Amino acid sequence: MTNPETRTEWPLWEVFVRSRAGLDHKHCGSLHAADAAMAIQMARDVYTRRQEGCSLWVVPSAQITASDPGDKDMYFDPAEDKVYRHPTFYKLPSEVDHM
Amino acid sequence: MTASIQLQQDTATQYLLRLGDTCLILGQRLGEWCGHGPVLEEDIALTNMALDLIGQARALLSHAGAGQGLDEDQLAFLRDERDYRNPTLVELPRGDFAFTVQRNLMAATLLKLLWQRLQTSTDAELAAIAGKAVKEARYHQQHAADWVVRLGDGTAESARRSQAALAQLWRYVPELFDADAVDDAAAASGLGPRWADVQADWQAEVGAVLAEAGLQPPVGSAFRSTGKRGVHTEHMGHLLATMQHLQRAYPGGVW
Numbered sequence: 001m002t003n004p005e006t007r008t009e010w011p012l013w014e015v016f017v018r019s020r021a022g023l024d025h026k027h028c029g030s031l032h033a034a035d036a037a038m039a040i041q042m043a044r045d046v047y048t049r050r051q052e053g054c055s056l057w058v059v060p061s062a063q064i065t066a067s068d069p070g071d072k073d074m075y076f077d078p079a080e081d082k083v084y085r086h087p088t089f090y091k092l093p094s095e096v097d098h099m
Numbered sequence: 100m101t102a103s104i105q106l107q108q109d110t111a112t113q114y115l116l117r118l119g120d121t122c123l124i125l126g127q128r129l130g131e132w133c134g135h136g137p138v139l140e141e142d143i144a145l146t147n148m149a150l151d152l153i154g155q156a157r158a159l160l161s162h163a164g165a166g167q168g169l170d171e172d173q174l175a176f177l178r179d180e181r182d183y184r185n186p187t188l189v190e191l192p193r194g195d196f197a198f199t200v201q202r203n204l205m206a207a208t209l210l211k212l213l214w215q216r217l218q219t220s221t222d223a224e225l226a227a228i229a230g231k232a233v234k235e236a237r238y239h240q241q242h243a244a245d246w247v248v249r250l251g252d253g254t255a256e257s258a259r260r261s262q263a264a265l266a267q268l269w270r271y272v273p274e275l276f277d278a279d280a281v282d283d284a285a286a287a288s289g290l291g292p293r294w295a296d297v298q299a300d301w302q303a304e305v306g307a308v309l310a311e312a313g314l315q316p317p318v319g320s321a322f323r324s325t326g327k328r329g330v331h332t333e334h335m336g337h338l339l340a341t342m343q344h345l346q347r348a349y350p351g352g353v354w
Contacts, residue, residue, distance in 0.1 A: 045144035049143070
């Protein structure tokens with residue numbers, strides 16, 4: 001983590017855009033801003049100028065805890081051959097969308 | 100080289116040109132920030148706003164020229180300097196970032212207040228343009244106000260630059276609200292408000308932002324700029340040369 005006293009760049013923020021009412025906010029990129037209000041304003045100009053969204057979230061990148069890329073094999077590969085964990089063996093009624 | 104157009108300037112046309120040219124010339128000035136913004140995000144924000152303003156100018160100039168068979172490009176690019184009716188404030192060179200956001204605050208507040216009232220214009224097309232533009236102007240005002248406060252209430256250097264910008268810009272404010280025959284005719288016909296009618300609201304809104312920024316407007320002077328009457332500063336010719344040369348050299352050129 002950069003020392004705020006000696007830092008010359010504004011902190012980094014992750015930007016999430018909701019493209020339409022009812023859909024989820026999706027991560028779309030990041031930007032530098034001095035605070036949350038500025039981050040929202042900049043996200044509006046950088047990420048929604050082509051009608052991409054109707055709502056914005058910004059999150060300080062430093063607040064995101066990520067899994068270690070070194071743990072990728074251990075974490076994710078074991079799921080590869082567990083096909084029985086997918087609910088693909090059930091016949092869904094047609095009224096149930098988006099499963 | 101294409102010759103300049105001749106434009107009949109009755110009071111209604113002049114009223115529309117004041118609005119349209121304010122948007123056009125400020126849009127041109129903001130466009131100059133492209134590639135020069137202090138950070139990438141602001142570079143995009145300033146040019147977004149430039150495009151909003153150019154869009155408003157297109158609609159207004161199309162409307163102003165329609166009765167005389169002139170289109171938006173002819174009005175934007177083929178008029179002589181004296182036929183532009185923007186207040187001097189918006190033609191001043193873009194200055195530093197403090198200057199730019201303060202001028203944006205002044206211009207966006209004026210335009211927002213005008214658009215709000217123009218939505219009930221007796222001119223249906225102008226009312227429709229206003230209905231769309233008022234949302235854009237509200238954002239421009241908010242964006243500018245945010246930066247004016249950050250810079251005015253920021254570091255010693257940003258406060259110094261902000262105070263200097265205010266001292267320079269404040270001289271060009273009185274012109275915005277000088278009423279004349281063009282305004283009177285527009286008010287009488289229901290075309291739109293006198294610009295002077297929004298002065299009290301403008302002073303309240305801009306004054307609140309300046310107070311929050313810790314900036315003190317200089318005392319008024321007797322100086323009056325005259326851009327709205329077509330008499331411009333030496334900066335206008337340079338701006339027009341840059342803006343017009345392509346259309347003058349390649350008439351009707353499109354992309």
